[in-house]
Amino acid sequence: MNILEQFRLDDKVAIVTGGAMGLGQAMATALAQAGANIVIADIREDVAEATATTIRETEQVKTTALKVDVTNPEDVQKMVDDVVEEYGKIDILINNAGMTINEKAEDMTYEQWNKVINLNLNGVFLVAQAVGRQMIEQGYGSIVNTSSMSGIIANKPQEQCSYNASKAGVIMLTKSLAMEWSKYNIKVNTIAPGYMKTELTKPFFEQGGAMIDDWMGFTPMGRPGLPEELGGIVVYLASDASSFAQGSVFTIDGGYTAL
Template sequence: MTNILEQFKLDEKVAIVTGGAMGLGKAMATALAQAGSNIVIADINKEIADETAKEISDNENVEAIAIKVDVTNPEDVNQMVEAVVKQFKKIDILVNNAGMTINAKAEEMSFEDWNKVINLNLNGIFLVAQSVGRVMIKQGYGSIINTSSMSGLIANKPQEQCSYNASKAGVIMLTKSLAMEWSKYNIKVNTIAPGYMKTELTKPFFDQGGEMIKDWMGFTPMGRPGTPNELGGIVVYLASDASSFAQGSVFTIDGGYTAL
């Protein structure tokens, strides 16, 4: 029987992390690198992606590169995947993480804003999974980790964000569907569903406080937001051989929010 700690090692693996330049994506990319994986930071912001790739490469003793990609553009996505395969000859892991939110009342939200959220959060997830999936099917193995949200399981309060909630629920069902289709190719497809996380973007809201933050934390049994590094363990687990029987599953990391 293989030592359990050995199963978590990702030495010589190749992982793409979309939206990996900062926030949750950067934290997950760093965790994968610490487990031994080479990293591709795929992000629309090339300047920050370059900085993140250099930081990971310098600190974690792995190869890390940055590639600019618009995940809503099929041609862009395919070119990114081709570039990764050309350089590394394979893709072992995909962390499909790029996303956004627009808070707007359902009765007032413009169709343009609705489409922006759905296009990035759901269509982008599909396009990258499809392109990387083709490579993994040829390889006969791989692990895809989609970033959903607890918002794909519940409707948040008090903020109005119907497009975000709908997109993340779609990611969960897409994950299950791909797991059903691609199990025969030895490809794992799972999704993580984070709760409220304190990132560069949300830190000002948490620091300022107010009624909304009181509501958020009041519904969170642990009484605090998560931090990006607290997603590292689950991502390494799902990327590694330790999760060999995990398939089509939703892993909530939300401080207990959805347990209520």
């Protein structure tokens, strides 16, 4: 098949968790531009609905918004059941919902630790497992987990040990699932973004200061990434173009982890 045609996602069905805003929204939009129908699965129902509507109207694909807490096994199973009922299959999962808490390791409460691990690692496992079971039944699928460069390096200067540990866990979970599910024709890969300028982080970058100087000083390209700069890698990993990519970590970080 022609190489550009291999990137097309026409009639594919993609679930994007945490897809209502930020990086998830940008990845959902990129998948839709490649032709995929999109399910925005997010804990914030109103924002998920608005994002799904915008993508449907601008990209001319089918979209659905579902209220899902990815840390709740019942919500996650209902999401899979609802998508299969509506679309008949799940081709692509972008397992992306995540959060961070900045706190010194010596001051972090067990509750703070658990909150981050529960969303970033347990949530990613729960969704991968439920969607993976469906993909095993189908005999195909592509899963892209959102890790972070923080799964590879410890950021400076902010203290965020639970986040870093959770994202390192996502990388090893990805490799483990790739090992187990290759035989079912399921690809499992992970992306590890660096500092990205989303709506949430934009004010920090615009304000500047010592922390931003540190962040950009360690980024050879000297600038944050834009959410849409994840579009290429996510369409590649979701599509047939990445047919031999398996269990891999794709850093998209302006060179941060190259130092």
